[in-house]
Amino acid sequence: MISSIIFIIVLVVAIVFFAWNVRIIAKNIxxxxxxxxxDNKSIRWKTMFLIAIGQGKMxxxxxxxxxxxxxxVGFIIVNVEMLEILIDGVVGTHRALSFVGEDIYNAxxxxxxxxxxxxITACITFLFRRNIVRVKRFHNKEMTSWPRxxxxxxxxxxxxxxxxxxxxxxxxxxLMERGVLGEHIVGPFVISQAxxxxxxxxxxxTLHFIEQFGWWFHIVGVFAFxxxxxxxxxxHVFLAFPNTWYSKLEAKAKMSNMPEVTKEVQIMLxxxxxxxxxxxxxxxxxxxxxxxxxxxKNIMDSYTCTECGRxxxxxxxxxxxxxxxxxxxxMAVRDRTAELGKGIAKSGKDFNDGKSLLGDYIxxxxxxxxxxxxxxxxxxxxxxxxVDIILSLRRFMVMEESAGPAPIxxxxxxxxxxxxxxxxxxxxxxxxxxxxxxxxx
Ligand code: SF4
Ligand code: SF4
Numbered sequence: 001m002i003s004s005i006i007f008i009i010v011l012v013v014a015i016v017f018f019a020w021n022v023r024i025i026a027k028n029i030x031x032x033x034x035x036x037x038x039d040n041k042s043i044r045w046k047t048m049f050l051i052a053i054g055q056g057k058m059x060x061x062x063x064x065x066x067x068x069x070x071x072x073v074g075f076i077i078v079n080v081e082m083l084e085i086l087i088d089g090v091v092g093t094h095r096a097l098s099f100v101g102e103d104i105y106n107a108x109x110x111x112x113x114x115x116x117x118x119x120i121t122a123c124i125t126f127l128f129r130r131n132i133v134r135v136k137r138f139h140n141k142e143m144t145s146w147p148r149x150x151x152x153x154x155x156x157x158x159x160x161x162x163x164x165x166x167x168x169x170x171x172x173x174x175l176m177e178r179g180v181l182g183e184h185i186v187g188p189f190v191i192s193q194a195x196x197x198x199x200x201x202x203x204x205x206t207l208h209f210i211e212q213f214g215w216w217f218h219i220v221g222v223f224a225f226x227x228x229x230x231x232x233x234x235x236h237v238f239l240a241f242p243n244t245w246y247s248k249l250e251a252k253a254k255m256s257n258m259p260e261v262t263k264e265v266q267i268m269l270x271x272x273x274x275x276x277x278x279x280x281x282x283x284x285x286x287x288x289x290x291x292x293x294x295x296x297k298n299i300m301d302s303y304t305c306t307e308c309g310r311x312x313x314x315x316x317x318x319x320x321x322x323x324x325x326x327x328x329x330x331m332a333v334r335d336r337t338a339e340l341g342k343g344i345a346k347s348g349k350d351f352n353d354g355k356s357l358l359g360d361y362i363x364x365x366x367x368x369x370x371x372x373x374x375x376x377x378x379x380x381x382x383x384x385x386x387v388d389i390i391l392s393l394r395r396f397m398v399m400e401e402s403a404g405p406a407p408i409x410x411x412x413x414x415x416x417x418x419x420x421x422x423x424x425x426x427x428x429x430x431x432x433x434x435x436x437x438x439x440x441x
Contacts, residue, residue: 293396
């Protein structure tokens with residue numbers, strides 16, 4: 001009875017706290033500008049199934065891809081076991097689902113254990129790759145101590161949760177075999193039975209402690225992990241699905257028009273009547289300097305980033321030693337959003353800390369190093385559009401501050417004055433034909 005009450009309290013606290021944190025992230029995403037993405041629903045569903053559920057891009061790097069799929073599928077399947085744990089915890093039963101019969105129950109529990117072992121194997125391999133082999137993309141400059149620790153915390157937690165699950169099953173199987181828990185109910189199961197020789201010398205009391213410790217450690221660990229996720233890059237386990245649904249479906253290199261500019265041009269051409277909006281104090285701003293100038297999709301992208309570094313690993317600017325890292329850009333958006341969101345929650349919507357994404361988090365030299373090749377977008381396993389953020393920041397620099405690099409500013413001035421990117425007057429544009437004409441003569 002007491003343990004059921006404690007369990008229900010822990011369950012309710014975990015759910016409420018998680019919902020609270022998700023609400024904060026949802027609010028932060030809404031700091032971005034409106035963007036209507038609702039077209040081509042069937043293609044969007046297909047993209048989500050292929051990329052998020054089917055892990056379509058992960059497999060491009062076969063070893064990491066297969067290991068990730070082992071963790072992804074394993075974690076989902078093992079957590080079906082949570083259903084029984086929840087029933088046992090709330091009602092106070094022991095293996096509530098064993099009513100399905102010993103054979104069926106053993107088959108399911110053994111399947112869960114095989115996936116638990118797969119998760120442990122994959123996580124240990126990932127830890128080895130990150131910390132011993134030190135794969136380069138996990139050690140770029142934006143991977144400071146916190147992102148590196150975050151990755152290790154996630155992997156170690158998954159190993160511990162799965163190990164607790166196996167230890168619990170092994171101890172429980174022996175207790176059931178000894179008839180301590182009444183008649184023999186179910187088990188042993190295919191993986192945890194390998195632990196039975198190690199545990200079989202233990203007394204009933206010790207085994208009961210291991211079983212209870214494993215049970216509580218597993219369930220409280222899952223609740224704690226659930227509440228850690230919103231503070232971690234692991235939030236991608238939830239956002240990968242909507243983020244891929246809202247993917248850019250057009251050609252990757254297609255730049256979107258800016259509605260403010262389109263409107264100005266339409267008014268100039270006389271295809272749109274000037275309603276006076278966009279003038280004086282209603283003046284539109286161009287591009288993005290800070291989070292509120294980006295779209296909500298840019299911000300959702302940042303919360304979906306898995307920090308895998310696949311984008312940075314293929315970025316020609318980064319490879320050739322420039323300071324640009326597309327992962328760094330996305331992480332900067334998330335960090336600044338969290339900072340701004342916190343400030344707004346505390347001081348109201350007019351909160352101003354004198355900082356901005358451009359300048360304080362991302363330096364101009366980073367965004368101007370981009371070749372807009374879109375290799376990062378192509379590579380991203382959760383369809384993040386890094387280039388869209390970079391272009392928005394560039395647009396701000398050029399259109400609001402005339403602060404683009406000198407060659408670009410010169411080219412724009414030439415286009416404005418001469419109608420061409422070159423530095424000679426319109427009257428001289430046909431001069432090249434004179435030579436051709438003279439030679440013919
Ligand atoms: S588009 Fe820019 S950021 Fe992305 S890979 Fe190419 S150069 Fe790097
Ligand atoms: S933006 Fe995409 S590819 Fe780059 S680190 Fe994040 S998830 Fe990985």
